[in-house]
Amino acid sequence: MSGRSTRGERTALAFEEREYSAARLDALAGGLALTLARRGVRPGDRVALMCSNRPEFVVAVRAIWRLGAAVVLFSPAWRRGEVEHALKITEPAHAVGDHPLLAELMPVLHLDEEPIEPSSATFPEPAPGADAVLVFSSGTTGLPKAVRHTHASFRAAVRDWRATLELTGRDRIQIATPPSHILGLLNIETALETGAWMRLHRRFDLDVLLRTIETDRITVEMAVAPIALAIASHPKLESFDLSSLRYIMWGATPVTPEVAETVTRRTGVGWVPAYGASELPVIACNPVRGARLDSVGRAAPGVTLRVVSLETGAVAGPGETGEIQARSASLMAGYLPADATAAAFDDGWYRTGDVGHIDAGGWVRLTDRAKEMIKVRGFQVAPAEVEAVLHGHPGVADCAVYGIPDAADGEAVVAAVAPAGSAEPVGPAELIALVGDRLASYKRPKEVVFVGEIPRLPSGKVLRRVLKERHGRAPGA
Template identity: 80%
Template sequence: MSEQIALVFEEREYGAAELADLAGGLAAELARRGVRAGERVALMSSNRPEFVVAVQAIWRLGAAVVLFSPAWKRAEVEHALAVTEPAHAVGDHPVLGELMPMLHLDEPVTPEQGAPPGPGPEPDPGADAVLVFSSGTTGLPKAVRHTHASFRAAVRHWRDALHLTGADRIQITTPPAHILGLLNIVTALETGTWLRLHRRFDLAAMLRHIETDRITVEMAVAPIALALASHPELESYDLSSLRYIMWGATPVTASVAETVTRRTGVGWVPAYGASELPVITCNPIDGARLDSAGRAVPGVTLRVVSLETGEPVGPGETGEIQARSDSLMAGYLPAEATADAVVDGWYRTGDVGHIDAGGWVRLTDRSKEMIKVRGFQVAPAEVEAVLHGHPAVADCAVFGVPDPADGEAIVAAVAPHGQADPDELVALVGDRLASYKRPSRVVLVPEIPRLPSGKVLRRVLKERHGRASDS
């Protein structure tokens, strides 16, 4: 085949022109079903090439894609539909199909032969391109709105930060409905980088394909890094094609990263971003440091403000990290949530840390109460709302504790009415919410410590019950 391969899934190869043909065919079908420019289209899909085609097709029509996690349960999907009000749906998940008419990705698509390769017609830069969900401290997820202009800026920042070119080869095992997965996919396709998409994460398959596909850039989150470090046969794989492994979503665990490097000779490049501003900092490709999230990428401006006064502080002083960039989201849905997150054009990350005179960022804490599990944001209040629905729960509070595998683990403190079964409560959350929101354990306590205002003293709970799991 003379055409350059753009995407590989299992044994199937797709060229850029074929992807364009498929996107054109799906766009024509969506148009027949009434999708118009400016509308929102829900997409709830497993990891598969049709996800990529669907995103491209929706953008060709000038519509916005709303990404629903395939891990969500019915209540989470219902909330997301209520917040974003998509007019149409595409996917392969039965929950979405039960709640609104859905074009199933298994339905055959007639390619639009001769469609131009690439992203298709130029959309309005100011129009919404993608909505992804990021939980808020109020407990229910918010939709993050990115325009074509802001997401294109993020793609440009990511490509430049990683020094990604058409000579690179990458693979994606993380969910494409997460901002990092989508960013990797779009950046690779627009850069001409060879891309393998995996159906799910499988460590052995990931290592095998680094070797056989000669992958040059590997993307990792904490659980992948830990799995690499503890793999008993890691040295048996030829990883010499890797330029580096990117660590994102959670702060680097230095001991884990150093173990992998010692065993493989491959170094790490830590990076830092958020759904609201996808690429904030990245380490240099040469000379990366494990104790820093890196420096601001070109196009992003950072500052640190005092937690007490909100005024900017000097180099080395601790406060909240704030960022400004063309890649900043257009806002949240519900819209009223935006005011607390963006002040005079500065995005409030909720992360506490400092920036030294050389521009190196070090993150030390979070001012928000979000729990970050495997790169996914979990709002304590969302889990608490489920627990409060159980008749044996008088009061409860959910908090995160450090976990080497997942970044953080979820612990629920429950003050019960009489007898309460911790395993039953864990199962309840698992039945109602995505699996990554399920507590690692439930601890029964006499009462939940609160301020007179009613605010939960989560720090007290962390001090008392701060281990990730029972010994």
């Protein structure tokens, strides 16, 4: 796919040595839309997209939207079982991408095998209430769910994110996070809608990231905990000119103040912490001027927040702790499977599952999580999904998976395992490798703790709190 912008046109997207103007991206999306239409894609269809971080990803998303279809984002990090599960619950009629695993399971239009010819063809505007994108999240039990966003809700998220970041056409950003994650897609679309200059990276490389800030004069950097930690610990950080940055956004995981303060001390660049979820991409954010590290900020534009008591279900007052709940036009339409949707709402309010409080000034502080999800580098890991793999090993009699704070990843996955007495002894490395073979790499336990038994209630519910208290040290400590 040729990417050189027409002379005189402003570059909207840069990737390695290629450059694309907004007009060029639109023409390529129009051409791919015609190809997909010839292959039978129709309004309302779901189209699976499993693609690496590259311009063709952007073109494919926009081509699918041109046809009034919904794009289902598959992570290139997934293993076969995860892809099979995603296909089962979303039932896409078509597929596009560059990943061989998806091609083994259904016919795929491969983005490298058929050149995309630009086209100026026009298409009807999709209905605002039609599904636009499905991304994957997880509940506290079972396998990942698909989060459904309509064209209206995703446009609202882009609008809120643009306002929150105070992004303008003068800004320059770069994206090294996976586009199949809601934050990656949100950053891409917000940059394009705003007219900001954007560089995509094929993969994360810290030295390349820092060098690009210097050479491309990046103004807004997007970071998650592992990137922040890597920047803070870079031995030659001061050798890079980061003076073009207005700020660094910290999202997906809670801020580690020591890490953020180290970066600011070494570079002079401040942080803007933000808070969101796949179900509601922009929940709260700090102001660009006057950001603080002890809060995820105030409710984003277009978002209304409340706190509900975990004991009584009553709406809590300022400073009182409970579950954070939200309303917004950018809220998801629901889950697939559909029967999982009802539990995510409380009288129309989205239940974030996060515990915290909101003070009289509207500042949100998160203190815990009602859900038992483990958040690794911004990705949600369902303990039950990892436990199902471990239970399949003959050397495991019982197990429970939980998360503990981790400076690099936000949280680390720990597996408590009660070994089977009659089986051959099993070692931690073997169990970690087993999970790594079946699931995405970020779902692998960092540590396996062997225990006599897994503490449970009479109902069978695992007492993860007890395990954390007994074995909640940092991995390897």
